[in-house]
Amino acid sequence: MATPMTRWLIPVLVYTLSLRCSATDHLSPPSRPECHIPCDDNLCSVIECTWNPRPDPKSPINYCLYWGPTNSEDGNTTWGTSSDGIIRRQDFNSHEDLRVWVRACDQHDCVKSQEVVFNTEYIIKAPPPTFSSSSQDPLEIYWSTICDKLHLTAGTCEVRYRTEEYQEWFGNRDIFSGSFAVLNPQPGTIYEFQVRCACGFSLESNWSVSLRIKTAESAPVGEVDVWRDCSSSQSGYNCFLTWKELSLSQARGLILGYVVRIFYNNGTMRMVNVSAVEPRSLLVFDETMWRLTYSLMDVSSVSVSAYNALGSTDASHLALRAPGKKGNNLKLHLEMQEENLTVSWVRPSPLSASLKQYVVEYKACPSGQGFDWIKVDKSQTTVFLQGTFKKYTSYQVSLFALSENNEVHRLSTSVGYSVQGVPSVVPSFKVLSVAAKEATLIWEPVPCSKQNGVILYYQIGVDSQKVYNISVTPEMGDNTFKLPDLNPDQNYEVWIRAVTAAGPGANVTTRIKTMHQQQFGRFAPVLVVSALIVILLIVKSVCKAESKVRSLLPQCLYVKVPDPSNSHIFKQMKHQMNEPMAGICSSVLEPHPKISLLEVVETKSKVFEPNGQTRLLMQDECSWMDGQEDQTADHAAENDRTDQRYGRKDYSKMVDSDEERVDCWSSSEEEQSTSGYEKHFMPTPLEILAD
Structure with missing residues (x-):
């Protein structure tokens, strides 16, 4: 007052x-x-x-x-x-x-x-209530207030609780008694409770201090979330088994270890029992996931189960797909910030009947850092992941399909950045080859750990005149580029740089000098004519040498055998078929070969009889042509070589019917002066006149 x-x-x-x-x-x-x-x-x-x-x-x-x-x-x-x-x-x-x-x-x-x-x-605002007792089975808490000390009636209370796994509070209001029980609590789970109360119709008190209670353990439920971390290196394609730690609601107590069964391609199996309480070098724990350091080379499938003191989970199976096989190439849409990542895609049509789940995986570059994955139902086409995505760091995001028999199929891969920057310099830039008007360049691409953003293209510049944009698509090839439109015998300064959405990186420069222009076109006719002359001279010299060798051979080596090869025309044909240089030599030595016509002349020759008288040689008697003896003498030297080369028999050893009818050649001297060729092939004068 x-x-x-x-x-x-x-x-x-x-x-x-x-x-x-x-x-x-x-x-x-x-x-x-x-x-x-x-x-x-x-x-x-x-x-x-x-x-x-x-x-x-x-x-x-x-x-x-x-x-x-x-x-x-x-x-x-x-x-x-x-x-x-x-x-x-x-x-x-x-x-x-x-x-x-x-x-x-x-x-x-x-x-x-x-x-x-x-x-x-x-x-009036009373102080918070205090917890008096609690129990695990059933899970129940008890508390008290000071309303009676303040000479006020007890009012209503409000209770809220949460588990260690889920930090969101669950509450119950208007509780008049000083106790509260949780129906169907999760086994082996830590619960946290808070209470506030009002006295009469006054204001509610502040929240009380927290009370933590752990429920009794039971056997774990569900399956372990198993995946594999695969990467390609110089030594090949290799995978390592990894899985996430069970949630508290699944573990239902302290997980003591994991049983890993490894099935190999040859049909054998290996079982590994690793402890989660005292992990060794074989098993590594990284924040929320476990990693088996044992290589999965030549492994066909794996299974993992977790166990505590009261039981174990069902085994999670995963079939390892052979590297190199690819599924449908879907396009991924990425929205990446520093705190989260959103991945979306278009559902493939038609949808595979064996599809069970989608798996979205992301991995920072270099591989092994910032690795995580999430499995979603096959009806979903959008995934939201929370995490810490570093600036200027490349993240490879991949979409996989998990079939009913737990086989893994890669569908698509994309690269994302939370924040992009300008790329680093190109590690290596060299000249592969140089010509008069062009040069081939080769470079080493910027590694993913230094790209700082998505490389849109590479720029190659010649001095300050021209700039070429080189795409980074697979069609780019082996990081080579042929620089066109250069001038012969000139120095050039060539540079290269990578470009991202944030801008171009620094230039890497090299110098080239083009070659002299070769004037082959002016001297081409002269060179061709000269080459032909040289070839003809060589051929002629070879043929002359062969002819000389033949002339130096002694005539005794030749056997006088009548043969059609004595004719220059037949000899030319044989040389063409059997001797590599014969056709060329014949054309040089005998440019226009012709077959001579034989003329038959009727003469009356005198024949001396033994008694000293003479008589005329009639038409039905033997005669020979003028000049035949000379022709026979010319061919005698060549018959022996020809017959020996082609394996022919002597005509003297052969019997001809015409020769049997003609018996006028009784004289040995006359047989020596008459050629075998005429005896065998030439008609007699009587045969000619008979026609």
Whole structure:
């Protein structure tokens, strides 16, 4: 209650403050004050009020807290620069209605907040309750309040709880008893509880301290989330087995270890029992996942199961697909920030009947860092992953299909960056070959750890004249480029750089000098003619040499055998068929061979008889042609070589019917002067005349 002293001081104080607190438009009014009476174990003393200030950076603001009975114009005030105020116990009565407001004043004006009216009994705020006991089976908690000490009736309470795995609170309100039980709690799980209560119709207390209880263990449920981490290196394609730690709701207690069964391509099996309590070098734990350091080379499939003291999970199977096989090439759409990654794709049509799940995997470059995956139902086409994605770091995102028999098929791969930057320099840039008007360049691409962004293309420039954009698609080939349109015998400065969405990287420069222009076209006819002349001279010399060799052979080596090869024309044909150079030599030695015509002349020759008389040789008697003896002598030397080469028999050893009818050649001298060729082939004069 206000005393007589305070009654006359209040008008003076209000008048003084009014000089400083007058209405203005440039100040914003503070919020409505919120007031309560905090209580300890035995006493509820003052009223605490708080509000939201409206700071003005131009000048300091003073806040004035006003209060007074609702049925009186009298009131009290306190002022200061903070955003809260206290109404002392002696300035109000219990179970009294009060109206409270706040004024904000600067050096020019003041503004007023909205008034709040309350009964002091309804703003009492008791201290939080305390937990008295708890039980695991069933999971139940008990607590108590001090409402009876404050001479107030017990009000309602509110309970909230959560598990160690899920940090979201679950709550129950309007609980009148001092206990609460959780129905169907998860085995082997830590629960955290908090409670707050109200006394009568007053305000609820603050939340109590947390109470943590672990439920009893049971056998784990579900399956282990198994995957493989595969990478390509110089030594080949290799995979390592990895799996995620079981959730608390699945583990239902302390996981003691894992049983890994490895099935090889040759039909054998190996079982590995690794401890999760004391892992060794064979098993490595990385935050939330386990990794088996044993290589999966020549492994066809694996299975993993987890166990605790009361049982084990079902075995998770995974078939390892042979490297090099690819599935449908789907296009991935990536949206990557530093805190999350969204991956979406178009569902393949038609959808495979054996498809069970999709697997989305991401891996930072270099491989082995920032590796994670998520499995989703086959009906989904969008995946949201949370994580820490570093700036300027390449992440390879891959989409896989997991079939009903747990076989893995890669569908698509893409590269993403949370933030892109300009790429690093090209590691190597060299000249592969140089010609007069072109040069072939080769370079080493920027490694993924230094790309700092998606490489859009490479730029190759010649001095400051031309710039070529080289695509990074697979059609680019083996990182080579043929530089066209160069001038012979000239120096050039050539540079290369990589380009990302953030811009081009630094240039790497090399120098080339083109070759001299070769004037082959001017001398080409002369060279061709010269080559032909040389070839003809060589052929002629070879043929002459062969002819000389034949002439030097002794005639005794030749056997006089009549043969058609004595003719130059037949000899030419034989040489063409059997001797590599015979056709050429014959054409040189005998350019126009012809067969001579034989002329038959009827003559009357005299024949000397043994008695000294003469008689004429009649037509039915033997005769020979003029010049035949000379021709026979010319061919005699060549018959022996020809017959020996072709394996022919002597005509002297052969019997001809015509020769039997003609017996006029009895003289041995006449037989030697007559050629075998004429005897065998030439008709007699009688045969010619008979025609």
